[in-house]
Amino acid sequence: MKDRRREARLETHPSLRVCGVSFDLMPEGAAWVPDERLLVVADLHLEKGSAFAARGIALPPYDTRATIARLEALVAKLKPQTLVALGDSFHDGNAEHRMDEEDAARLARLSKSLDWIWIAGNHDPVPPRAFGGAVMEELRLGPLTFRHEPRAAPSTGEVAGHLHPCAAVRVRGRRLRRRCFASDGTRMIMPAFGAYAGGLNVLDAAYDGLLPGFDFHAWMMGARTVIPVSARRLEAD
């Protein structure tokens, strides 16, 4: 009975505690703090498609639209008071100028509908002003610090993005590779939210010094829920 209740809870949105703050992890790739009505997303990489187009690789220009549509749906569902975009929201400094007018209007409408905070990232050290919202290097809320690039451990209470974590696991001989949230309970690295953002395996050397050995979990994104997997079970790429 108890098990079934736990399962039911997993089916909806599993929650992860970072320094005592409880995050609901959404299968869309966002983290939600219900008590604060706070929604966190990382690495939107808006206009990544057109950035490639400028280099002669004409990727479909719909990534911005797809990313905004997913954000709109989340905002409509959860009705957050505050949204924090953890940096690299724009793929580069010219993203704003390449954006389709309709997409730009939708983004502006969305960002003005709530308290929107753009954290600066390495791709967008100076996020454009055209879409409203506040710009910050980092944001502190109670025990938590929201910033783009994770710092070497211990970095207690940090919620960061930048690395685009993903994880691979083998189930009955099948290998599954998904975007994931990576956390040891003291900090959390968020998955990239952007439609064209790729992933970097959490066992890659780039995570050395951020997460303690194998004492962390990858919360892998499934179709309807997020599934925590111990780092010991994971496979490298």
Place this chain on the structure above:
Amino acid sequence: MMKPLAIARETATLPPLFARWFESRGWSPRGHQLALLSLAEAGKSALLIAPTGAGKTLAGFLPGLVDLAARPAPRKPALHTLYISPLKALAVDVKRNLEMPVAEMGLSISIETRTGDTPQNRRQRQRREPPDILMTTPEQLALLLSYPDAGAFFGSLAHLVLDELHALANSKRGDLLSLGLARLSKLAPGLRRTGLSATVAEPDALRRYLMPQPSSGETLSEIVVAPVGARPEISVLTPLEDGREEVRIPWSGHSARHALPAVYEAIRANRTVLVFVNTRSQAEFVVQELWRLNEDALPIALHHGSLSSEARRKVEAAMSAGTLRAVVCTSTLDLGIDWGEVDLVVNMGAPKGASRLAQRIGRANHRLDEPSRALLVPANRFEVLECEAARAAALEGAQDGMVARTGALDVLAQHVLGCACSVPFDPDDLYEEVRSAAPYHALTRDDFGKVVDFVSTGGYALKNYDRFARLRPNAKAEGDMRLRAASPSVIQQYRMNAGTIVEAPMLKVRMIKSRGRRPIGLMGGRTLGEIEEYFIDQLSPGDTFLFAGHVLRFEGLAETEALVTKSNDPSPMIPSYYGGKFPLSTYLAARVRTMLAHREQWSSLPAPVREWLEIQAWRSVLPGECNLLVECFPRGDRFYLVCYPFEGRLAHQTLGMLLTRRLDRAGARPLGFVASEYSLAIWSLRDPGLMHERHELPLGELFAEDMLGDDLDAWLAESSLLKRTFRDCAIISGLIERRYPGMEKTGRQVTFSSDLIYNVLREHEPGHILLRATYNDAATGLLDVGRVAEMLKRVKDRILLKRLDRVSPLAVPVLLDIGKVSVDGEANEALLSEAADDLIAEATRLV
């Protein structure tokens, strides 16, 4: 069937120099060689259909050589004859063979090859000073055409030879080549073309392919058909059980392990044997097992596309030198490289197609007047039927039909960019030129325009890439509608990515040293070859697999290499490769159905197979020539539906996917399905046979043709097959770049995944031209939708339901496939067949 012999009436006479040379070799020119020469002298293009060993290549070059010999040297360097073959190894081989008569006649004719292996400096020199005769591949032709000086380079071209045209024409490479030909016709209007082909069912398709097509109607080339050689001697191997008189034929599986001692004896009894297999994993398995039996230490080698080119060259050299007794090979050796003294061809497993078998048999004995000898080795009972059908077809000289092909749009996109790299083009003119290529004859102006837009800006409905366009207006004068490549980097991009062969991402397999159970060091050790990345993805460190004839233990990945150590594991997992799995041809399938339906044809079958069919006739019924037999029976706590369309595994998988969706909707609660080359089994919690009788789910409705509408679309949306196809189309069309070794270092998070692009494009612009190209590819390739459609039409109102109380004999093979893991565990087959005894007893029990 082939048209009767059609040698042109007027035959040319050889110039004295050539006549003397033939005489000095003790030869006389063959009828078809002279016929081609006289057609060429009249300026006509022709298709030559000739079996292996008929002097086909010399026939193709003779007109060009005669022409060149008549021109006084020294000449200004200019390309005269272009030879295109599907294999670079073949180009090299043919060059060697041609040099002999040229040297012996004392002709001053330069012959060179140009392939991916040709060093950069020689390529540049070739463009400055072309040889008289250039041997190359379709990809190299495309590259040569993309240079600004292509007009000058090809302007002098008089003679074109297309080798193994039957193997090229019906593929994406053939599409690319056809577009190249259309261009060549513009650059060298008087060009004569000679196509060389093995026997095909519909030579007119190739005759059309050779010629520039007028905007209405069609033009066919001339045709010359060489006399066929001696009838081959073909036997089907059914080995005896150890020490007993009883013939042993497995119920299922594809390894043919039971027959390998007999194959080994055949190798011992002959001088040189080619052992053909259908997949690379089977090649690995067979060579390993043969070596286990090889008490005489006969030189038996392995040849397949994943081995390092060094390893392959070694085998080829040893083969030419006559030092090998047998080579186990995949289709890499199907085509015309001359192996000299092969006296027996062994085909392991089912031949899959009548034409493929004829090609392979032709590898034995290159002398026309002596019969080629072949041994077919069926691996299971259904394959016995297939082998018998293929043998009958080969003796009659019957061939598989070709599926009519429309030119692929992703290939066209690549060609359009290539054209722009050469000189500015007017879209209207280029459209007319493209339509003169037979595969693109039905292309609409609208679709062509979309392809040009795609090349330029991606062609998306949401236009914001105009300023990044890869094509720019030339606008040199008023009314100049021409487009040109926008920048040198666009040209660079084209040259790096040209070609239509998209390999699955590969990893090098490198052997490292080990001490005890632990590998030492990551450096050093030799590279054994390359293996598909997706296969390695399925392995965990410590897993063992067969590769390059060794049992290897996977140790881990380093950059782009899979590190392995030697292993003594007696039961390795075996690589399961994408490549090399051919579906049963439609023609052969029809012959197998006919054989099943006609008892009088069973006399050639071995006793166990005959008995198997007899019991099937008694316990259930045999599939007819035109109907579809559907059997329903309970087994364990499930109900099985087994049908026998004989349309090949790919079509059956598609059918299985679609039927399962329908059964699910009708409440039959299907749990899974498994497809073989011959049949399809679906298991469910409710009995579809009973549901049919209660009119809950009439079988006529279950198998109705409309499943190819919404159900197919809905399935495709989720199918990973389509994502894989999309990636290939995206690369060929030039949307995304090929991955080259070393480029992976940039790390996955800064690149993009074609899956993500596919998802976004499908959601936001489902009608985009690249998605159409993807769908067309999948429908003809991996999904074989065309065959499913044909079958559903054929069996409409002809579904024969048999409700049984238990499994039927004919259903046993496909049921034995259930539970096989996704990676083909062929090594598990022995275990599996032990477990299968109950099933067979149940099926064949007479009461």
